[in-house]
Amino acid sequence: MEQMLKNISNSIIQHVDNVDNTGILHGKMGLVIFFFHYVRYTGDNSFEDYAMRLIDRIQEQILQHYDMDYANGLSGIGVGIEFLSQNGFLDINTDETLDAFYFPIRREIMYQQQKNHSLYNGLCGLGQYLLYRIKCRPVEANEFTMLANQELMVFLVDILENDKDLHHDNLSDVLSFLCKLYRLDVCNPKIDRYMDKLSFDNISEEHLFEWVLALLRLASIKKQFTGLAIQKVGIALKTIESFDQNIQPAYLLWLLQCKRLILQTGICPDFVGQLDSLTDQCITFLPSVEDNLSLKGNAGVGLAIMTLAGNCDGSWLDLIW
Numbered sequence: 001m002e003q004m005l006k007n008i009s010n011s012i013i014q015h016v017d018n019v020d021n022t023g024i025l026h027g028k029m030g031l032v033i034f035f036f037h038y039v040r041y042t043g044d045n046s047f048e049d050y051a052m053r054l055i056d057r058i059q060e061q062i063l064q065h066y067d068m069d070y071a072n073g074l075s076g077i078g079v080g081i082e083f084l085s086q087n088g089f090l091d092i093n094t095d096e097t098l099d100a101f102y103f104p105i106r107r108e109i110m111y112q113q114q115k116n117h118s119l120y121n122g123l124c125g126l127g128q129y130l131l132y133r134i135k136c137r138p139v140e141a142n143e144f145t146m147l148a149n150q151e152l153m154v155f156l157v158d159i160l161e162n163d164k165d166l167h168h169d170n171l172s173d174v175l176s177f178l179c180k181l182y183r184l185d186v187c188n189p190k191i192d193r194y195m196d197k198l199s200f201d202n203i204s205e206e207h208l209f210e211w212v213l214a215l216l217r218l219a220s221i222k223k224q225f226t227g228l229a230i231q232k233v234g235i236a237l238k239t240i241e242s243f244d245q246n247i248q249p250a251y252l253l254w255l256l257q258c259k260r261l262i263l264q265t266g267i268c269p270d271f272v273g274q275l276d277s278l279t280d281q282c283i284t285f286l287p288s289v290e291d292n293l294s295l296k297g298n299a300g301v302g303l304a305i306m307t308l309a310g311n312c313d314g315s316w317l318d319l320i321w
Contacts (some may be wrong), residue, residue: 001283001305007156008302012293013050019293020057022066024076024319025120030059030295033080033316034302036089041311070110070125074101077110082132083319092115095142096097098133103128109156117160118170119321124177127156131177132234134185137271150186157187172210176321179217199227209254212236213261220265230268237274243294249292249301250280256304257317279308296320 012028021027028029035051036046056076067073078101084090085097100115109126116122116303130153132148160174175198178191197220203211240251259275262268286301300320308311 001015001308005305007304008305009034009047009297010082011298014053014304015293016050016244017093021072021294022061022077023072024080025071025296026294027072028054029077029080029243030299031293032058033083033295034052034299036084037303037306037312037316039243041224041309053229058087068104068126069121070128074104075126075129078129079103079132079319082129083316086132086135087315089287094133095145099145101129104144106152109152109159109266111216116170117163117168117174119173119177122154122170122173123159124170126174127153127181128253130156133182134186153181154187154190157181157190157194158235161190162290166197166199169204169207171198172191172207172214176210178190178230179221180212180318182221205230208232210321213254216258216261216265219267220261226267233262233268233271237271237278240278249297250287252286252304253277253296253300253317255279255282256307256314259313282302283308 016028016031019028019031022029024030024033024243032051033055035047035054039047039051062074062077068075070076070079078098081092081097082091082094085094087091105126109123117124118130119125130149134153157178160178176197180193182188182191200215209240212229215225217227217234219225240255241311244249255275255278259272259279262272262275282304295303295316303312303316305319307314
């Protein structure tokens with residue numbers, strides 16, 4: 001695994017100039033997160049120089065044009081900056097650094113009322129930005145900024161609560177987001193009302209893996225869903241076993257996140273051994289994809305290797321799901 005990690009870091013350094021995307025999932029922001037973790041892993045501060053140069057390029061590009069979505073745009077970049085600050089990689093005041101993000105995010109939330117609710121390019125991605133802005137705030141945080149972000153979050157949850165379509169393809173994203181928000185106790189009565197309306201009779205097999213993570217989070221705050229979460233975890237693991245050697249980075253990252261949530265919540269710990277076994281298989285048969293350097297590609301695999309080695313706590317996985 002050590003050699004694989006070196007190959008990944010070398011590949012990113014060699015090909016980073018070909019990455020035009022600035023975003024957290026498919027672009028430069030995800031590579032920044034990889035490099036800062038790699039500094040801690042290797043103790044080599046030269047990789048921090050790569051990370052800072054990438055941040056400079058991101059700043060240049062978003063001044064020219066930017067999308068607002070989470071996967072490729074401004075809200076995901078903002079989450080990346082918050083993540084790096086909250087995990088001690090950047091010593092900055094994010095209230096000042098991200099001050100210019102507030103009004104574009106606010107406008108986009110208003111615009112997203114009639115659009116999709118997905119994490120990657122919809123309302124939940126904007127909510128993910130607010131979630132990171134609200135949680136773990138330092139003592140010196142600007143109170144006005146905190147209240148403004150909380151007000152936007154309440155408005156966003158209002159949009160979700162009033163949504164009549166409770167069977168759309170993005171429902172697992174909505175559920176995961178609301179479960180993460182629930183732990184901050186910002187607007188839990190609204191979230192409770194929304195969850196009380198949901199039915200889980202027709203969970204889409206097409207989005208099974210996203211649903212498993214959502215249900216693990218849900219079962220940790222609503223114990224009546226524990227049985228359903230256990231059932232869907234079992235089905236998902238059998239599905240991955242059937243892939244044989246047709247393994248992609250996304251499956252490895254999902255296995256790590258599934259185990260992480262199981263250990264955090266204490267739900268279905270009997271699956272941990274199976275998850276470890278499948279993770280080892282994924283590492284063995286994972287193809288090298290040099291043209292996919294992103295957080296959902298080689299950079300994510302590199303972070304996974306550091307996590308498996310015990311040098312990374314896995315909190316970066318929440319950036320993907």
